[in-house]
Amino acid sequence: MNFSEFQNQSRLYVIGTLEPEELEEFERARKKFGKKAEEFITKCYALHEAFALSLRPAKASAAIKDRLMAMVKAKQET
């Protein structure tokens, strides 16, 4: 697998759509390309952020934050 093919596979990898047999080959290429590969994969995770930011924000119920903060407080006290 050359680096251009690795880049294509990386974009599939970060959204979890590599098939098992592709995943093995991808991991081998990942080792082969080393740091360069890791840097590219990190950049690909920006796709996650972009997809989320493409959505219109939805409002959570007001009680959720209260419950969350109560759980955090309880956890800190234990």
Next chain:
Amino acid sequence: MGRSKLIASTNRKPKKRVRLAKPPGRPRSVAPQLEPGAPSDLDLMRGIQAEDPDALSQLYDRYNGILKALILRVIHNEAEADDLLQEIFMEIWNQAKNFSAQKGKPLGWMVTLARRRAIDGLRKKQAYARAEERLQNETEQQPDAWVHNATEEEIVLSDTRALIQKVIRGLPPAQQQAIDLAFFRGMSQREIAAKTNTPLGTVKTRLELGLKKIYDGLKELRDEL
């Protein structure tokens, strides 16, 4: 699914005019604009790592809308989405020590975590069929109503959202659908092929081409991401 959510949500006419040009004197950013003096996301993550509840509270205020929208896109149920949102922010609190700024930005980390939890939740509850039915009904009856409780202000697209949607809208519908099923439904290539009655190789090509176009289209924003 007659038409993917991604297509349905991006092809509709905006309710207000969207400004796509870069505002003068303001750097274009994909992250929501912060008030002057407000702590950065990284500051808040460091606060959470130091077990400061106020940091979590601020991060929640900043991103609960985005994360809930993402969860809703996966599970299509308001009550379940609220519960999951709470669990995800609790996980952010518990797992903050695992966050590393060298591996990406806080929002990316949170989105990855939220997406995984939402897809896991969907699978655990074996809700694919029910979600499918809801999705179909929502698309047919109220194509604009996939996000509930949206205020008029929330309906106005931000620069960021408009830019990203512009990139996504530029894809052929088949590529949008493949990405939608993969990202928001957590489907494998084989599952997408079966669902869309498309050869596996075609699905792979659609995903590769579509993701590359989005990735390249976001190049201008990538550093900010």
